[in-house]
Amino acid sequence: MSANTYVPDVNRRSKSSRAQARLAWLLITPTILVLTIVIILPVFQSLRQSLYGKAGLDPETGFVSDVEPFVGLDNYTAIFTDAGSRFWTAAWNTTLFGVVTVVLETILGVAMALIMHRAMRGRGFVRAAILVPWAIPTAVSAILWGWIFNQNGVANAILGQHIMWASGNATAKLAIIIADVWKTAPYIGLLTLAGLQVIPDEVYEAAKIDGANAWKRFTRITLPLVKPALVVAVLFRALDALRMFDLPYILIGPRKGSVETISMLVQDEASNLRYGSAAAYALILFLYVFIFAFAFTRITHADLGATAPRSGGRRGRRLPATVFLPRRSPSAVGASGAAEPTERSAS
Amino acid sequence: MSAATASTPVSVRPRRKIDWAGGLSTFGIVLIVIYCLAPFYWMLVSSLRPDTEIFENTWWPRHVSFENYQAVFSAKNNFGQGLINSLIVSVVVTVVALAIATFASYALARLDFRGKSVLLLVVLATSMFPLVAIIVPLLKNFSAWGWINTYQAMIIPDLSFSLPLAVWNLTSFFRQMPQELEQSAMVDGCTPGQAFRKVILPIAAPGIFTTAIIIFIGAWNEFLVAVTMINNPVMQPATVLLSKFTGASQFNTPFGSQMAAGVIMTLPLVIMVLIFQRRIVAGLAAGGLKQ
Numbered sequence: 001m002s003a004n005t006y007v008p009d010v011n012r013r014s015k016s017s018r019a020q021a022r023l024a025w026l027l028i029t030p031t032i033l034v035l036t037i038v039i040i041l042p043v044f045q046s047l048r049q050s051l052y053g054k055a056g057l058d059p060e061t062g063f064v065s066d067v068e069p070f071v072g073l074d075n076y077t078a079i080f081t082d083a084g085s086r087f088w089t090a091a092w093n094t095t096l097f098g099v100v101t102v103v104l105e106t107i108l109g110v111a112m113a114l115i116m117h118r119a120m121r122g123r124g125f126v127r128a129a130i131l132v133p134w135a136i137p138t139a140v141s142a143i144l145w146g147w148i149f150n151q152n153g154v155a156n157a158i159l160g161q162h163i164m165w166a167s168g169n170a171t172a173k174l175a176i177i178i179a180d181v182w183k184t185a186p187y188i189g190l191l192t193l194a195g196l197q198v199i200p201d202e203v204y205e206a207a208k209i210d211g212a213n214a215w216k217r218f219t220r221i222t223l224p225l226v227k228p229a230l231v232v233a234v235l236f237r238a239l240d241a242l243r244m245f246d247l248p249y250i251l252i253g254p255r256k257g258s259v260e261t262i263s264m265l266v267q268d269e270a271s272n273l274r275y276g277s278a279a280a281y282a283l284i285l286f287l288y289v290f291i292f293a294f295a296f297t298r299i300t301h302a303d304l305g306a307t308a309p310r311s312g313g314r315r316g317r318r319l320p321a322t323v324f325l326p327r328r329s330p331s332a333v334g335a336s337g338a339a340e341p342t343e344r345s346a347s
Numbered sequence: 348m349s350a351a352t353a354s355t356p357v358s359v360r361p362r363r364k365i366d367w368a369g370g371l372s373t374f375g376i377v378l379i380v381i382y383c384l385a386p387f388y389w390m391l392v393s394s395l396r397p398d399t400e401i402f403e404n405t406w407w408p409r410h411v412s413f414e415n416y417q418a419v420f421s422a423k424n425n426f427g428q429g430l431i432n433s434l435i436v437s438v439v440v441t442v443v444a445l446a447i448a449t450f451a452s453y454a455l456a457r458l459d460f461r462g463k464s465v466l467l468l469v470v471l472a473t474s475m476f477p478l479v480a481i482i483v484p485l486l487k488n489f490s491a492w493g494w495i496n497t498y499q500a501m502i503i504p505d506l507s508f509s510l511p512l513a514v515w516n517l518t519s520f521f522r523q524m525p526q527e528l529e530q531s532a533m534v535d536g537c538t539p540g541q542a543f544r545k546v547i548l549p550i551a552a553p554g555i556f557t558t559a560i561i562i563f564i565g566a567w568n569e570f571l572v573a574v575t576m577i578n579n580p581v582m583q584p585a586t587v588l589l590s591k592f593t594g595a596s597q598f599n600t601p602f603g604s605q606m607a608a609g610v611i612m613t614l615p616l617v618i619m620v621l622i623f624q625r626r627i628v629a630g631l632a633a634g635g636l637k638q
Contacts, residue, residue, distance in 0.1 A: 017459070023539050024454035028466065031451035031514060038481065038507040039473050045484035115375035122376065128624045129380045132387055135616040137568035139586035140609040144390045147602050154389060157404040186383055187631070194632040236475075243477040246570040250590045266479040267575055270486055279483045286480040293475060 043286075050075050050279035068276065075280035087281060089257050090265040093248075094285070096173065097261065098241040098292075101180045106234055108181065109188025114222075116189065117196045130186040138183070142250035145179035149251075166251075172258040176248050180241070188233050195229025196222070231302045235293065242289050262288075387613070394606035401603050415607035425580050426608055429588035433612075435498060436573075436584055437566040440505045441559050448513035449555060453543055455514070456521035457529065467518070474511035478571055481507060486575055500576040501584070505569055509562045516561065516630055520554030521547070557630035560623055564616055585612050 053071040079087045116126055133141070148155050149165035156163055165171045199222070207217050245267065248259035255268060262285040269278035296302065393401065397412035419426050454460070455467055485504050494500045524547065532542035570586045577583050583591075589608050592601055620627060 020458050020539060021460040024458040024460040024463075027450035027454040027458075030447045031470075031510065032466075034447060034506055034510055035469070035473055038485075038503055038510075039476060042481035042484040045487075046480060049483055049487070112379050115372055115379060118372040119376045124624065126376055126380060127628060128621050129383045131620040131624055131627060132617055133383050135564055135620045136387065136609075136613050137570075137586055137616075139568070139570050139590055140390075140612050141386075143589060143605050143609055144386055147393060147606060148386065148389065150602070152402045154404050182382070182386060186379075189379075190628060190631060194628070239475045239477075243479065245479070246586075249570075249574075263477065263479045263571070267482065267571065270483050271575060275483050275487060282477070282480040282483060285477050289475070289477050 046279040046283055049275050050277075050283055052276045054274050054276060071276065075277045076284075078277065078280075079284075083277075086257070086260070087262075087265065090260045090262045090281075091288075093173070093259060094242055094244070094261045094263075094288075097176060097180065097244055097248075098238055100177055101184070101241050102234060102238045104177070104181045105185040105188050105237060106230070108185040109190075109233075110192050110226075110230070112186065112189030113192035113196055113226075114218075116193050127190075130190055133183045134187050134190075136183070138246040139250055141179060141183050142247050145175060145182075146251045149175045166253070169258040172252050172256065176244075176251060176259050179251060180244070180247055184237060184240075188230075188237060191233035192226060192230055195226040199225045227300075228302075231300045235296055235300075235302055238296065239289055239293060242292065243285070387617075390606045390609050390613075394603065394610050396603060398603050415603035416611070418601065418604040419608045419611065424588065424592060424604070424608075425583075426585065426588055426611075428581060429583055429585040430611070432498075432582060433567055433584040433586065436501045436505065436569075437563050439498070439502050440509050440566040441563045443502070444506055444509040444513045444562055445555060445559055448510055448517055448558075449548075449551075452514050452517035452521055453547065456518045457526070457547070458539070470511045470514045474508065474515060476507065478504070478508065482571065482575055489576060494576075496577055496579040496582045498582075501569070501573050504572040504576070505566050509565060512565065513558050513562055516558045517551075517554060520551060520558070524550060553626065554630075557623070557626040560619060560627060561630050564619075567612075567616065 051070060051072060052068040053074065055066055055068045078084060112130070116123070116130075119126065136144075146166070147153055150156075151162065151164055155165070163171055165175045203221055203225075204217060207221055212220065243263050244261050245263040248256070248261060249264055249267075252259045254264065262281060266278050266282045266285065269275075269281065392406070392408060394415050395411050395413070396403065396408040397410055397414055400409060403409070418424070455463060481504070485500075489495055489497075489500045528546050528550070529537075529539065529542040532546045533539065537545065568586065569584070570590075573584045573587045574590075577587065580588065580591075585608070589605065589612065592605050592608065
């Protein structure tokens with residue numbers, strides 16, 4: 001019976017592999033189309049827009065002209081003149097928030113994950129509680145922390161102070177950092193916990209028998225084994241922190257130099273119809289984020305899309321290659337095979 | 348913590364050590380829960396204070412009052428409409444992103460074709476994209492097309508973060524399923540399309556649902572696109588309206604009704620999180636980690 005159905009399959013092999021590729025592209029086309037429309041085309045438009053200035057008054061008619069003058073790289077060089085002081089403040093704020101919040105979140109998150117990993121009781125409840133800050137809309141959490149940091153708010157009541165949080169330069173920054181860490185440290189904790197849970201207990205037992213103390217077990221076993229998971233979580237968080245917008249915009253307010261980030265600067269320029277400089281600043285941020293992500297993945301050997309899908313896909317691919325599609329081009333399998341050792345050494 | 352017991356064969360000692368560790372981790376758990384819930388609790392308590400007692404920092408309002416909740420829905424705030432706008436945008440974004448992403452991620456996870464890993468990298472890269480980098484051309488295009496203050500002006504840019512997230516999440520869900528599923532279906536005479544529809548899709552439903560929750564929460568929380576594209580209060584989603592609540596006078600921030608509005612906007616999400624916490628954690632882990 002099975003032999004009967006298998007024989008005609010032999011003739012359909014190459015056909016079915018081509019059919020599979022055709023089906024795959026058919027299924028993927030809508031996604032490619034949408035991503036092209038909402039991301040790839042706009043980026044190129046931004047690139048072009050950044051070379052144009054603000055439409056001025058038409059000298060002949062006296063009305064606002066709808067032609068934007070070509071200004072070349074003026075929008076970029078403007079960051080080195082007086083107009084640039086606002087940009088550099090925003091760039092500094094963006095970097096500060098990115099670095100400080102992510103470092104604090106990582107430390108707190110890992111601590112949370114270690115505690116949750118040990119705890120036996122009430123795991124479901126804790127997991128639900130830890131998701132609450134993540135689920136609260138950033139706009140709501142900004143309003144909430146604005147209320148906590150109000151002059152007559154609970155933060156001052158607890159501290160016994162009368163700090164004007166929003167108007168001080170350092171205190172405004174601190175308020176943003178506290179609010180952001182509150183919202184996202186649990187998220188890092190959750191992802192780290194997921195990484196912790198795949199470490200087999202036997203590893204710890206073996207280390208214990210060998211006489212490793214708790215700190216040694218943490219630095220020599222837990223950290224290296226949880227690192228791949230943690231690195232990805234930290235990268236995603238850092239990219240999020242570098243494009244921070246809602247929290248400072250609502251908690252402190254728009255156009256407040258103390259907390260203005262590059263995203264806020266871009267949005268402000270765009271809503272004031274200075275599209276050219278908005279696009280230029282946006283692209284600088286884009287480049288900044290890109291370089292950061294590139295450097296981060298290089299330094300930490302973060303295991304991202306490049307290897308994850310291959311290693312997973314290979315497992316799936318090998319079966320049809322032997323059972324269904326023996327004449328698959330070896331290039332795909334070979335490529336993933338070649339990537340395997342680097343992936344191993346990374347993790 | 349356990350260094351003291353390294354060489355003690357006495358049987359009483361280890362038991363006491365376990366109690367210690369248990370007590371310490373219970374204490375840690377309590378700290379974590381307080382850390383996560385205290386600000387939310389404060390929002391809830393503040394929203395229940397009458398306006399005259401709003402600056403009292405007691406643990407519980409002296410007089411529980413719902414006047415803030417009534418104020419939120421007063422005509423001038425337009426908040427009911429804002430919730431409807433948020434709901435429309437979030438539901439449409441979720442449905443569209445899922446519909447498109449389900450096909451793409453099935454192909455990426457289960458089918459064999461050239462350029463697959465490049466595509467996955469592109470999807471990953473787009474999910475890391477700073478939204479402001481595309482807001483300028485989109486704003487210009489939309490105003491040229493008369494799309495400012497429309498739903499599509501919010502929905503289409505939202506796809507730039509929800510679609511890559513959906514593809515990434517669903518791909519890892521699809522990949523976790525045993526490959527034999529389609530094989531046996533195809534041996535039984537199904538085409539790949541039929542195998543997908545009749546075998547894979549029903550089994551993938553939980554993963555799709557999880558992804559839907561995460562996308563919905565993301566779209567519900569969106570602020571930057573809405574504040575840029577929408578200036579008509581009637582069209583603004585709840586997040587933007589909340590940030591612009593005004594009190595009786597210009598210098599009087601209506602903290603009570605802001606807190607009430609915050610509770611109203613958050614409570615559905617918190618309930619969702621409580622019910623589906625296990626799924627959401629699985630989804631976040633799938634999206635953020637290599638499984």
